[in-house]
Amino acid sequence: MKNDASELLAKALKLPAEARAALAGSLIESLDETIDEDAEAAWADEISRRIRELDSGRAKTVPWSKARRMILGR
Numbered sequence: 001m002k003n004d005a006s007e008l009l010a011k012a013l014k015l016p017a018e019a020r021a022a023l024a025g026s027l028i029e030s031l032d033e034t035i036d037e038d039a040e041a042a043w044a045d046e047i048s049r050r051i052r053e054l055d056s057g058r059a060k061t062v063p064w065s066k067a068r069r070m071i072l073g074r
Helices: 002-013 017-031 037-056 064-072
Strands: none
Touching: 002 017
């Protein structure tokens, strides 16, 4: 089985970034045995709120390179 997983990983790493991200998300979701409907609704509300803030101009974005420096303290 370990060999199969290694081969599968090697193939997955050759996928384009978007496909790898989708695959990773699907694998992570497969680990959840139960779905918390309240949490799903809360995340949907939070996402909607953040989009409204971006659209209205109340929230500002920063490039990843700057955010990474801020996070890592460099």
